[in-house]
Amino acid sequence: MCDSKALLNCGTRKQSGLQNRVLKEIDEKRDEMTKFLQGLVKIPSVVGYEGAAQRFMQKTFRDLGLEVHVWEPDVAELEKHPAYFKTTSYTKFGYKRRPNVIGRLQGSGGGRSLILAGHIDVVSPEPVSAWTHDPWGAEIVDDKLYGRGAADMKGGIAAMVHAFKCIQATGAKPAGDVIFKSTIEEEDGGIGGTLATILKGYHADAAIITEPTDVYNIEIASSGVMYFGVKVLGESAHAAFAQLGVNAIGKAMKIYNALLKLNNERQSRIRYPPAEVEPATKGHATTINIGKIQGGDWPSTVAGWAELECRIGWPPGEELEDVKKQVEDTIYRVAEEDPWLRENPPRIKWFGWRARPHEQDVNHSIVQTVTEFVKELTGKKAKFIGGSAGLDTRHYVLHGKIPAICLGPHGSGLHSADEYVEIDSVVETAKILALTILDWCGYE
Ligand SMILES: [Zn+2]
Known part of the structure; x- marks a missing residue:
């Protein structure tokens, strides 16, 4: 100096x-x-x-x-x-x-x-x-x-x-x-x-x-930044007869895993050098962070609901609407492949941050x-x-x-x-x- x-x-x-x-x-x-x-x-x-x-x-x-x-x-x-x-x-x-x-x-x-x-x-x-x-x-x-x-x-x-x-x-x-x-x-x-x-x-x-x-x-x-939440409904039942219910936390985990997969796929594809100047940031120009998860009521009841709250960030180069669609398509695909979720589709809400x-x-x-x-x-x-x-x-x-x-x-x-x-x-x-x-x- x-x-x-x-x-x-x-x-x-x-x-x-x-x-x-x-x-x-x-x-x-x-x-x-x-x-x-x-x-x-x-x-x-x-x-x-x-x-x-x-x-x-x-x-x-x-x-x-x-x-x-x-x-x-x-x-x-x-x-x-x-x-x-x-x-x-x-x-x-x-x-x-x-x-x-x-x-x-x-x-x-x-x-x-x-x-x-x-x-x-x-x-x-x-x-x-x-x-x-x-x-x-x-x-x-x-x-x-x-x-x-x-x-x-x-x-x-x-x-x-x-x-x-x-x-x-x-x-x-x-x-x-x-x-x-x-x-x-x-x-x-x-x-x-x-x-x-x-x-x-x-x-x-x-x-x-x-x-x-x-x-x-x-x-x-x-970066662009958006917040979104995904709410999944299950069917509650007494824990002793859990087989009669549908655990919403388990269903939410399928969405959690699909979002992680989407994150990996995006990170391997999307490059933006100014966001990757530091070695620790290489390959992480875009991120999906699942920042909050809650669900269920108490240990003796099969969880009747679960909710994820997430943030997606992405560098210049993608339109906000396209990013939103990728996230929604990913979640709907999980729902199509699961008989319960097909009948009880997850609800997606976009809230808070919505920046290009x-x-x-x-x-x-x-x-x-x-x-x-x-x-x-x-x-x-x-x-x-x-x-x-x-x-x-x-x-x-x-x-x-x-x-x-x-x-x-x-x-x-x-x-x-x-x-x-x-x-x-x-x-x-x-x-x-x-x-x-x-x-x-x-x-x-
Ligand atoms: Zn600041």
Whole structure:
């Protein structure tokens, strides 16, 4: 990693005096940034409970001197959009006390505009017993800041706030508008979050979401994601006379096995290099995960019902309707081959996530600009990744016609125990963002 002093010697591009001053500020105010991040991580903001953390972000944007806009999503408006689906968190909590927060700097004029965005929601830290650090403690050990959401993605939010603060500290003012967004429910599809902000009219010439990509990876694609459930009915009977009943769990297992077979067949056929950059992800660009299974009543009764809940993810290249049909055909084929299921067909429900995959053209100038600064500041050639998980960038690219990428710090333990973000990498991210703002938006 280059520090700001070494940068003059290791960069590929000659830095201006202003750029060097900003980079110096970023290093010097590192502790301030770390404290900010600790404050944010200490506020639990599990999806559905984003309110308190959003108040923190509202104050942050106000303190930066931005025009601040805070509002709760209006589901009647959202429903009109073709990408709308009822998120599981909306079903459970509604959108009350779950606002989005926007902070907008009106540029001095003549420059390109830029959105810097992050989601404030985090996933549950459960099971907390698996953690060796308090998930809401924001403890720092060896440059690692621990906590739920530290990497995914409050570290990225800290980086963008820090980048902007350090530009301001030099007295420079971006020429293009800079729009900061702190959005809700990304983990659940981003309908009431990022999509709502686009429908509200917060557009720009490009967008960067600071999801944790290890600094030098640029995420240029997201996967399609759908949830589905399969309910099977059996016939209950006393366990002592189980032969008189039909066990729905046994029937559901046939569907379980058929879905695994479909998964294997798809994985052997579907390739998407950006989703397979890491060795562990080779051959897994698409996945069917059977994430929940329940059924039956108690041990003394033959199970009269069983239900599977699954997620299918797939990279760019397949249409949502085609993927849906493959899943349904697989389940109906099982039903045709089983006399009981033929008479009592399984019921399939599609619920929650229903996202198409997307891909950002890597030749776009925002991708090129960020790629250049990654090289300059980390000495590494940026890798293009993505396509195995759903991301809010799809809302920009597909529904806002705004080029968008993800770039953010390095962390570990995302969606699992002992999540952390490396503070050095948050600083590096802030530097890349600061130079990108200056270069992309221009400045006075
Ligand atoms: Zn995230």
